Structures are given as C-alpha cells and as structure tokens.
Amino acid sequence: MEYYSSQISRLIESLASLPGIGIKSAQRLAFHILDMPETEVEMLAGSMIEARRKICYCRQCFTLTDHELCPICKNPDRNQKLIMVVENPRDLAAYEKTGKYDGVYHVLHGAISPMLGIGPADIKLQELMQRLSGDVDEVIIATNSSLEGETTAMYISKLIKPAGIRVTRIASGVPVGGDLEYIDEITLLRALEGRTEL
C-alpha cells in the first residue's frame, strides 16, 4: 500500500487487525478518522487506553468493571442467591437488556472446548464453585446453545448437583418471530422436547 503515506498504512493495518473489520472497512475508518477534528481522535484513542487500563474483573462475578465489585454485584436489590452463569460479559449485557432478571451473574470467560484445548481449568469455574459454598438457591446455566456451551452446561451441572443446589438451563427452541421453515432440525427437535402444557 505504498500509495498511502506510512502513517495511513499503519493506521489501516491496525484497524484491520480488529475483529470483523476487513481491509475495506479499515480504509473507510482510517479516512474517517483523518477527517475527524484532532480533539475527537484524541478522545477516541483516550477512551481505548483508559478503558483498557482501568478495567479489571469484578471480584465476585468476574465481569469486566472498573471497581472491585461490579454495579450488579453491589446492588442490594439484586437477589444474590440466584446466579446466572454466562460465557462472557456480552452475554451478561444481553440478559441485562431484558430488564427482567433480578439475580446476579457469574462470567466464565469462555466455554469448555476440547477442540480448542480449553479445559475446565481455563475458565472461571473454580471461582464459581467457591461462590457456591456460600448461600445460593439456584444456578441458571445460560452458556450458549453451541457444542461448547452445551458441554460446559453439562459439566457444571454434574459438578454442582451433588451439593444439593438447584441447577437449571435456559430453554432452547424456536426464537420468537422465527419461521419454522428456516429453523434447523436440532432446534426444532429441542423445541419439541421442551414443549410445555397450554
């Protein structure tokens, strides 16, 4: 890319290394950044550096936060005896957006995947077991509905059940607004198995 000056090439390369950003998007972003007022570029760059520097794991649920405890774990209105286990902070955010869940979370930061060499020790599972030694009514496993997510759910449930704590799994089935015609067979079978009385 010698038709760009070295700074522009470097910027494009840096942007293209981000997930979901190809070389074309990186070019568009780079030229947009070069068009932005200098103070705005500094704010954008600053927000990256500041976020990266200040962010740590919540001591209790391991989501990303800038305090020892995240706003959810700190909130006295949340039911601390109800723990939803999710794979990552984005999944936590997805459930928070529903606005209907009043328990707390536990972020695993991954899922068990023998294919990728990720074992139970590589995710925050030990930390979950430590939390369960306290007063817990129910653990809701909300890992993804993928092979890794299911494996992780099975593993956790086998680990927790002997302790006498209620373990549940979020339902799997046809998404609301989904057209049966376009839904894969496994989901259709899951929806059938999980059918409820009307």
Added chain:
Amino acid sequence: MEYYSSQISRLIESLASLPGIGIKSAQRLAFHILDMPETEVEMLAGSMIEARRKICYCRQCFTLTDHELCPICKNPDRNQKLIMVVENPRDLAAYEKTGKYDGVYHVLHGAISPMLGIGPADIKLQELMQRLSGDVDEVIIATNSSLEGETTAMYISKLIKPAGIRVTRIASGVPVGGDLEYIDEITLLRALEGRTEL
C-alpha cells in the same frame, strides 16, 4: 447501558460513532480491545493520534499525505501532464491498485451536490484550475457514476474545455463479470451508448 462500567460505555459509544459500526459491532470491538495486551491498545490508539496529527493535504494533488508532496506527485516516473480527477483519496487508492495508471491525480474532496448544499467552491476545484495553468495534456474525470459525480464531471468539463485542454471521462457500462439480468436500466443504456467497434 448502566450494566457496563462507565469506561466501557464510553468506549462503546466512541466506537459506535464511527461509520459502518453499529452498537453491536461497537460492543464486540470494545470487548476485544479490553482483551488485548495493554501495549497493543496503546499502539492502536497511538497510530490514530499520530496519523491524524501528521497528515496534511499534498500541496499539488490534495490527497492525504505526511509530506508537502505525496509519493505520487514526487515520483519522476509519473506523467505529470496527465491528471485524473477523483472525489476522494479512497478513489485514488482504487486506481492505484490497478497498477496501470502512470499519470498523477487531483483529489476534489467531495462532489458538487445542490441537494447537500455543496457547491463548486466547497471542493478543490479552484486548486485544479490553478494546476491547469501549467503544462497539462489531458484531464481524466473519474468522479463517481452517481448524480453528484456526473454533475461534477459536467461542471469541470465545461470549465476546462475553453482552455483547450483535452478532457475525458472514464467509461460507464456493465462491470466485468456483471450479469446483464441484474444490471439497472441506466447502466445498460450507458453501456449501449458507449459501445465500441470490435
């Protein structure tokens, strides 16, 4: 987004303000950035700030560069008497990628658009006319094939022709590999009008 800490929210908002990045992509990017080693985040942020600070317009063709003259204008192997007029530096890069054009460029930084209130004085047209007072053989107008691009092309050609300089327009027609069936009527008519002898 109070379920994210303030730093994360700020980072997501900054990223979502970039073109082509919605709130979902911004979230994904933000969490990716928080996962990156701190030095890499600093490099990414630094490349933005540095590029924005050092970049200026080439004194001759007005593309973005970090020197007084861009590498193309400085290159003695390029034909300085052949000027291709483009709307922005990305269009310049697109033609440079072909590797077959040996003239120089003139970047307008926009196109005339009465709808958006962009007139001839808002783009680098005065600067083009100044360049033409020198020794120029041909001006190739390579503005986009949009309404604004065509308007700009017409305007420039009317401005330049009286000076006795050859003015050409890049061809408009069916793209290579394009399937006639899926091509709009205007393009089909253009391709017909612009037919060449075999």
